[in-house]
Amino acid sequence: MGVGRPAKKYSQAGRIHDVIRLIEARHGITLDELAEETDVNRRTIQRDLGAIEEAGYPLISDWEDGVKVFRFLTRFKDVPPISFTLQELMTLSLLRSQLDLLNGTPFLEEMQSVFRKVNSVLPPRLAAHMERIADVAHPLLQGKRDYRKSAQPLALIRHALLHQQGITLSYRSSGRDASESYRVDPYTLVFQKGGIYLLGYAHNRKALRTFAVERIVSVEPEKERFEIPEGFNAAQALEGAFGIVAEAPQEVRVRFGKNVAYTIRDRVWHASQKIEELEDGGVLLSFRAGGKLEILSWLRSYGAQAELLAPAEWRTELAEETREMAKLYQGEAI
Numbered sequence: 001m002g003v004g005r006p007a008k009k010y011s012q013a014g015r016i017h018d019v020i021r022l023i024e025a026r027h028g029i030t031l032d033e034l035a036e037e038t039d040v041n042r043r044t045i046q047r048d049l050g051a052i053e054e055a056g057y058p059l060i061s062d063w064e065d066g067v068k069v070f071r072f073l074t075r076f077k078d079v080p081p082i083s084f085t086l087q088e089l090m091t092l093s094l095l096r097s098q099l100d101l102l103n104g105t106p107f108l109e110e111m112q113s114v115f116r117k118v119n120s121v122l123p124p125r126l127a128a129h130m131e132r133i134a135d136v137a138h139p140l141l142q143g144k145r146d147y148r149k150s151a152q153p154l155a156l157i158r159h160a161l162l163h164q165q166g167i168t169l170s171y172r173s174s175g176r177d178a179s180e181s182y183r184v185d186p187y188t189l190v191f192q193k194g195g196i197y198l199l200g201y202a203h204n205r206k207a208l209r210t211f212a213v214e215r216i217v218s219v220e221p222e223k224e225r226f227e228i229p230e231g232f233n234a235a236q237a238l239e240g241a242f243g244i245v246a247e248a249p250q251e252v253r254v255r256f257g258k259n260v261a262y263t264i265r266d267r268v269w270h271a272s273q274k275i276e277e278l279e280d281g282g283v284l285l286s287f288r289a290g291g292k293l294e295i296l297s298w299l300r301s302y303g304a305q306a307e308l309l310a311p312a313e314w315r316t317e318l319a320e321e322t323r324e325m326a327k328l329y330q331g332e333a334i
Contacts, residue, residue, distance in 0.1 A: 012048070015040065019048050020057065028062075028069040046225050053163050061164075063230050084122070089130050092118065101194055104147030106155045144194050145214045156219040157198060160186050166222035172215045179217045182209070185226040188234045189213075192244045199234055199244075208237055210244045240290055242270060242298075247290030250311050257305040258282045284309075 015038050022029055022037055034045045049070065053059050058073035084092075096115055102108040119127045147154070153169070160167045167186060172179040186200040187208075195212060202209040240249045256264050258281030265275060270287040278284055289295070296318055299306045308315045 012051075016048050016051055019045070020052060023059070023070055023072060026071075028064065028071045030067050030069050034070075047223075050163060050165070050225060066230065068227065068230075084118075084126070086126075086129070089122075089126065093130060100144065101191070101196075102147075103144070104149075104151060105196070106151055106158065145196070147196070147214060150213050150216065153216045153219040154196075154213060156221060157186060157189075157213075157216075160219075160221060161189070164225050164228065166224055166226050168220040168222060169211065170217040170219075171211055172217055174212075174215070182211075183222070184209070184211075185228075187228055187232060190234065190238070190244055197244050199237065208246055210246065239271060240288075241294075242287075242289040242291040243294040245291040245294055247292065249288045249290045250292075250314075251286070251288055252295060252311065252314075253284065253286045253309040254299060255307045255309060256283050256285060256302065260302055260305045 018038055019034055022034060026033075031042050031045055034048075035042050038045070049059060059070060060073055061068050061070050063069075092115070096111075099108055099111055102111065119130060122130065156167065159165065164185075166183065168181060168183050170179045170181055182205075183203040184198075184200040185203070186198055188199050190197040190199050190210065195214075198211045198213060198216070199208065200211070201207070238244065238246055240246065242252075255278070261281060261283045264283050264285055269285065270289050272289065273285060273287040276284040276286070292314060296308075296314065299308055299318070308318050
């Protein structure tokens with residue numbers, strides 16, 4: 001509170017009006033500055049900011065010189081008209097064709113609304129042309145997730161992501177019937193191999209955790225807002241993972257046979273990878289990453305064309321599994 005300044009006696013509604021006026025006037029203001037101007041504590045200001053967002057104000061936050069500042073987005077009426085080239089329309093159509101991934105989620109309806117708005121501002125000739133090229137790409141999503149039961153949890157997660165609001169979620173891990181409860185600060189959604197995952201800080205584990213959306217049973221919003229650590233970047237947080245599981249990195253080496261070597265050469269499997277050509281036409285792939293289950297699952301898809309050389313304990317585990325699998329094919333199918 002301001003030194004020597006008498007405490008202001010007014011309702012929350014009056015204070016929120018002042019907070020809105022301050023944000024608009026300063027074009028960027030910190031929590032401490034808002035608390036100083038209104039003679040309340042930071043927690044009260046955080047609640048006020050939540051109420052302002054709930055009222056529909058486009059409140060955003062940014063880091064400036066190590067301090068978080070709050071401001072309002074520019075109103076849509078101030079945005080100049082947007083024009084599209086034919087190539088840009090084709091790219092939009094390409095993106096539209098990939099929306100099957102979002103089936104059953106609230107995002108699909110919203111993306112369809114975006115494309116309807118785009119069509120509504122196009123000249124009739126271009127709108128018709130965009131419909132004609134809507135099938136320039138056709139997605140084949142094998143084993144895609146069914147998100148119909150996840151629509152409500154996703155809607156609550158989306159709200160929490162927009163407003164930096166903590167959540168408590170009930171989560172059913174793979175292979176378990178019972179669900180566990182997690183108190184989570186949701187940071188971002190991650191899309192990987194046709195799946196949607198929530199990346200956030202799990203307080204009961206005191207670490208970043210990744211949650212498959214289809215395994216989230218329920219979501220309960222918390223009242224308090226949280227602060228995303230300054231400088232947090234999802235790509236950096238997962239840079240040591242082979243996929244979306246952030247485990248301790250391991251030195252991985254795999255020998256691939258010549259029949260599949262071309263599929264290894266042509267792709268980036270991990271940012272740390274090194275590829276060595278072998279005399280028999282195969283390749284040796286080396287990288288440093290965590291995520292044992294993901295890596296072993298990937299190697300299984302290559303069968304006898306992939307030999308795991310390291311880590312040694314993973315090789316032993318995969319060898320035992322291979323022997324068990326061989327037993328299944330020793331006799332005739334029943």
